[in-house]
Amino acid sequence: MNLFTEIHGLVLAELGRLQAEGKLPEALDFANVAVEPPRDPAHGDMATNAAMVLAKPAGLQPRAIAEDLAARLLEDDRIESADVAGPGFLNLRLSSGMWHAVVRAALQDGDAFGRSAMGAGKKVNVEYVSANPTGPLHVGHTRGAVFGDALASLLDYVGYEVTREYYINDGGAQVDVLARSVYLRYLEAHGQAVAFEDGTYPGDYLIEVGEALKAEVGAAYVDQPEDVWLAEVRSFATDRMMDLIRDDLKSLGVEMDVFFSEKSLYGTGLIEKALKSLEDRGLIYEGVLEPPKGKTPEDWEPREQTLFRSTDYGDDVDRPVKKSDGSWTYFAPDIAYHYDKITRGFDKLIDVFGADHGGYVKRMKAAVGALSDNRVPLDIKLCQLVKLYKNGEPFKMSKRAGTFVTLRDVVDQVGPDVTRFVMLTRKNDAPLDFDFDKVLEQSKDNPVFYVQYANARVNSVLRKAREAGIDVEDATLAKVDLSGLVHEAELAVARKLAEWPRMAELAGRTNEPHRVAFYLYDLASDLHALWNRGNDEPALRFLQEDNPATSQAKIALARSVTVVISSGLGILGVTPAEEMR
Template sequence: MTLYPRFAAHIDSALDALVAAGTLPAGLERRAITIEPPRDASHGDLATNAAMVLAKPAGTNPRALAEALSGELAKVAGVSAVSVAGPGFINLSLDDATWRDELSAIADAGADYGRSTAGQGVTVNIEYVSANPTGPMHMGHCRGAVVGDALASLLEFAGHKVIREYYVNDAGGQVDVLARSVHLRYREALGETVEIPEGLYPGDYLVPVGQALAAEFGDRYVAAPEDEWLPLFRTRAVAAMLVLIKADLALLGIHHDLFSSEAELQAAGKPEAAEAELRSRGLVYDGVLEAPKGETPEDWEPVELPLFRSSQFGDDQDRPIKKSNGQWTYFGADLAYHFQKAESADQLIDIWGADHAGTVKRIVAAVQALTGGKTRFDVKLVQMVRLLRAGEPVKMSKRSGNFVTLADVVREVGKDVVRFTMLTRKADAQMDFDFAKVVEASKDNPVFYVQYAHARVHSLHRRAVEAGIVLPETVDLSQLGTAELALVKRAAQFPRLVEAAAAAREPHRIAFYLYDLAAEFHALWNMGNDDPSRRFLIAEDAGLTAARLFLADAIGQIIRNGLAVMGVAAVEEMGG
C-alpha cells in the first residue's frame, strides 16, 4: 500500500478509536474525508478534513473533534507532529524514515507504482476519434484521438476494464458524397479527364481507390445509372478509408478494440428497438415541434414526428428521433448506438469536438432515460488545435484536400511529441501547436523538459562507471537530506494523482504532474552546478552516490510510468 491510502487507513482507525471511546457516534458517513498535501508545505506533509466533515453529523464542534482526532493520529508510527489549523483542518508532519520507506516502495513496485484498483474492474466504453470515413486523419482529429486514448490507458491503470470504440458514421449523406467522388476517380483511372465539382471530396487520396475499382470492374459502371453502382462504391470507399484511418492512428500508437458501423446498427433494427423501449416507458410520443423562434420560414409546416422527452432530463425542448421522410435523425441514430453500448459497459465516455457542444444535453438525457440512470455517461469536449510554424499559421495541403494530415505532422515531429503536446492543456481549452516550439530544447517545452529529466536519470549509471565509482551492494537511504526527501514527497503523490485524474476523466493531469516532478528533479540536479557536494555522483563517497542514484532511479521510474499512461516513450538520450 502506498503512502496516501496507508494514512487514509490510519485516519479511519483513529476515527474507530474515537467511536469506541464514545467521542464519536457510530455509523457516520466517511466518504467525503480526504487526505492530501496541504496547500502550504510549511504546514506539514499531509492534511485531512476529517473533523470538518464529521463534526456536524456528530453534533460536535469541528475544532474540538480535530483536537481529539489529533491525539489519536499522534500515536501513528511515522507521524512526527500533528497540528490543528483554522476551524478544524488537521496537518500531519511525517518523519524522514516514512519518506525513505516510500522511496523503497517506488523501487519495489517498479512499473506498477501508481497502478490502482480504484476502478474495481468496472467496464468503461470510451468512444473517440469516430471521424467520418471520408478521408485520412487530419490534425482536427488528432487532439480528440490522443485525449481518448490516454484516458483509456489512464482508466486501465486505475483498475477499470476499458473498451476502446470507434463509431463509423457510414449511413449518412457524406458517404454517398464519398462514393460519387470515388466514381469520378474510377472514371479518371479509365482515361477520362475529370473535374471535381464543388461539394465532392477533391483529395488525391481517392485516386488509388478509383484505380482499384477500375482494375476490378473495368468500364462496367462508367455509364451505369447511379443506383447500380452507388451501394458498391460506398462500401468499397468506406472500407478503403478505414484502412487509411487505421494506418494514420497506428502512427500515433492508437488501436481501437471495436469499430461499430452505423449502417449495420440501422440494418439490425437497433433504432427501432430503442424507440420501442422508450415508448414503453412513455418517453417517446408522437407530437409536433414548436415553430422556429423568430421569423417563421414560409415553407415551415407543422409535422407530427416521434419525439423524445429530453426536456424531462434537462434539455430545453423535446427532440425528434425521425425526420418527416421516415429516416432517423442524427439524434435518433445516436440514441440507438448508445443504447447498444450500454448493454456491454457499466460506464460510457464520448470524446467529441467542441462544435458538438449543443447536442450534449440531449444525448446525456437519452442515455439517462435508456439506462434508468444506472449508466454513468460523460461527454468530454475537445477544442480545435491551431497549427503554427514559428508563430505563423500553417498553409493547408492541396494534395490532401485542403487539410494538414496527421501522418505528415507525426512524420515531422514524432509520435511522442504530438501525443505529449496534445495533453499539455485541459481538453476544453484552446491550443496552439507550433512546429518550432514543440521540438524546442527549453524549459518552456514540457515535452523536452520531461524527456530530458528521464535522459539525465538514465545517464547517471553510465557516468558512475566512467568515473570509476564502485557502488556498495546495500544502499543506505538515511544519507539523503532535506532537498532529496522533498523530491520524494512530490514523487509519492503519483498514485493519488492517478486516481484523481481517472475519477475526473482528465489525462492532462498526468502531463502537468510529470512537468512539476521534472522541474523539481532538474532543480535538485542544478544545485550541483554551484555546490559540488550536491551532485548526484560524488567520486569519493560511493555510499552517498548510491543513495542519490536510488532516488534518481525512482524518479525515472515514475516518469516512465506516467509517460506510459500518456502513450509516450521515455527516451534514454536526447538528440541534437
C-alpha cells in the first residue's frame, strides 16, 4: 500500500474531471504534478503542487485551479480537508481511517510492505569495492562496500534485477609489485634477510602469503631470476589476496555475484573489440592533445596518440586509449570492461568509486554513452573519505597493514551492524566522521542505537503481552479494531509509516540508500516520542491493564513499526535487535 501513490492517483483523476468539465484545457501534461509530505507537518498530511505547475500552461490563476481541485477532492471520503495556501499550494488532511489502513497493510503484507515494482525487472549492474588485490581492504573501501551493498539491496527492494560485481584490478603494474613483495616474504620464509625497497608492499599481511608460497613450491624459486617466477607468483599472490578480500567482505556481510578479472581483457581481443565498436561510430582517431593544465612546454612533449572522441559525449577533452609506444592506457581496459557489461544485457550501470576517482566520471560516462548509443545510463557514485576518531582524537590502530586502518580492524572493534549503519548516516559524497566511542554510545545522538532501541522496545512489549495471554500474532493484530487510535502521537507514527513505500521508491530512483537510514531514525523518533508520552499519559501505553482489545490495537501500531524497521535495516544489511543489553 503506497498511500502517496493512491492520493496522487486521486488528484490526477480529479484533474481529469476538471478537464472533462471544460475547466482545464485538454492538452495539459500532468507529468510534474506531485503529492508529497508538506515541509511543515502543521500544514497537513500531504501537499500537491498541481495548481502551481498547471497554471501557466492552462492560462489560469493557480488559486483558481487549487480551489476547484480542492472542492473535487473533498467529495472523496479519504480526504478530511483540502486547504489552499499561499499562491496555490493545496494542503490535504486525510481521514484517520487512512492511517489505520496503513497499519493494517503493514501487518498484512509484512516484509512485502513498501516493496515496489518500480524497477519493472530491469537489469542493473552495481560495481563496488573493486580494490587493487595488493592488500587488505581499508576503511575507505569499507564505506564503498557498505554503500554499494545497501544500494544493491535497495534496488532489489524496488523491483530491479540486481547483479553485485567486483572488478579485480589484476592487469596492471601493481600486481607485479605485489608479486615481488610476496617473493621477498617467500625468501624470508626460507630464512633469508630481505629489504623492502620503495614501491614494494611491506605489510605484515604478506608474511602468510610468502609462507604459503614456500609450502606450495618449496625452494624452487629461491635465488632464481625474475623471469622464472614472476608470472606464477603474481597469479598465486593475486588469488591469495582475493581470498583475503573475500573474507574481509564476508565479515561485513558483503557477498558478490561476480568477480570480473581485468586480466581477462588482455590478449583475448576484448579491448580491441570494444574500441572497434567506437571506431565504427567514427569516435577513434589519431591526434595530439593540448598540454595538461599546469604543464609548461619544457616538461611536456606533444605525441601522436590514439584518441577517443569523448567530447562528443560531454567530456571536457578527448581521451587517449593507446600510447605512442602502442601499449594501452588505463582507460582502454575500462572501456572494454563496460562494453562487456553492456553486451551482457544490463539496462543500467552503477559504479561506486572512491573520492579520488572524480576526474574519471565524465570520460567513463562518455564511453558508456557512446558504446550503448545512450541507451544504457551509467551513474557513478563517489564515496568521500572516512575520518576515524576515538575519544574525540584522530585514531590509527592498524599494525598488520602498516600504513592504514583496515576494514577488519573496524569490524572487530564495533561489529558489522554498527559499521554498516554508521557508514550510511551521511550521503555518500559527504565526508564521514567515525568515532569509535560515539557509535557504541547508548543515546539519542547515536542513530544506530536509537533505531535498534525502538525495535527492542516493541519486542519487549510483545513478550509481555504474550506473558499476559494476549494474542499478538500479526494475523490477529491485522484484524483488530483500530478506530481507537486517534491521539496525535499515535497518528504521527502511522503517518511516518505511510511514508515508507514512497521513501523507498525515492531512494531507489536517486540511488541514495542513506535516505533509508535517515527515515528509520525519524520513524524511531516518533515511536520513542509515543512511548515517552505513555509514561505521563497511561492511556497511551501499549499494554492496557484488563483491556486486551485496546492493548491489541495499540500493539498493532507498535508492531507495524518493527515490520518497517526490519525491512529498512534489511536494506542496510543490519540485523534488527530483539533486545538491548
